[in-house]
Amino acid sequence: MAVDHRQHHMETVRSFLSVLTYPLQYVASFPVTASHWMSDRLATRDQLQTENAQFREENLLLHARLQKLAALEAENMRLRDLVESSFKIGDRALIAELVAVDMDPYKHQVLINKGSRSGAFVGQAVLDANAVMGQVTHITPLTSTVLMITDASHALPVQVSRNGLRSIAVGTGRIHQLELPHLPNNADIQEGDLLVTSGLGGHFPPGYPVAVVTSVTQDPGQPFLTAIATPSAHLERSREVLLVWTLEPPVDTALVSESSTEPEVADSEALER
């Protein structure tokens, strides 16, 4: 146990055993998969049409926003060129689905159906439609385990999008709560501030939303502020997640160039420069 906790020699043993247990996990997730399948098949025409109309509307809205984004991004790059800071935006994403099994209830983690075969790697950032969800911790050829940002052993570097104040968002073990420790008493942070990833740790791509600050309490007797934030991602509700590759990672260039040759990677994002 100690060896597994402190070092990572056991990763091969674990991934070997996971491959053996994959059938069991598949069997366990079968009822849910089957019910999804049934509801997909048995959806009425009417439902599908309304849904379709909804999606079309949403698509239009998103496209409109994307146009603006492209313009903004170009402007941003131009400004950055002016001040000669090397900063590239560009990520690639792959959609993965959750495998419907319950893992250890005392740890916030989920199993997704993409593994090293699809180019996923340990430490990779995982997002849902709204915000950052967590990172990949264990990996097998077919599945990977994602540790959520709210797990007590997880922390990620963030910054306040309003003013760029840097901090660390530490998981509390409660599903709707993140904590920002060690903020000085005069730090400029208030309720409703959006926290985005700062990209400083090298694991997470910068600029993705993480959480919204819900309470800031200042106790004059304490050396630090207590700031609590609620994750914006639907941590316990999403069915699909996005695995993200940063195109210019600060650390592992080898890993990404390897995965970029992967044929299975579906949509290279429009964000790419």
Add this chain to the structure above:
Amino acid sequence: MLVRHHGAFTILASFMLALVLTILPLPDLAQSFRPQWVALVLIYWCLALPERVGIGIGWSCGLVLDVMTGTLLGQHALGLSLVAFLTLKLHQRTRLFPLWQQALTVLVLLFVERLLFLWALGAAGQATPSLWYWAPPFIGMLLWPWLYIVLRDTQRRFRVT
């Protein structure tokens, strides 16, 4: 003297079923009441066939469970091997108990497993779970008589010796 064993497949199948039940998705509310299926099945086989099922099998089941639920390798294995050991120590007495008394013994064994798991959680720096953490042993105790009867009949049916 050579003793012939039968029904390894049945034992394996019962453990597999227990593993699947452990990771079967449940609504959030029911999740904290999920009985310790693997521990229950392990206790039954340790009582019924102490010369076949023991610490080794408990340990391997624990490892598989660790991998499936994504805990530290050995976190379940430690508890389950201790449960197997205690059951082996107690099996001669426990077998003769009436079912309700057996259920009480099982409660204690399940508590031991939970306690070791909690200790491992604490050692790994996880947050201490709420009091509901202690609910599964009670559910396990209530389930024990039924589980015992079902597994005993299965054992007789498939002549597991």
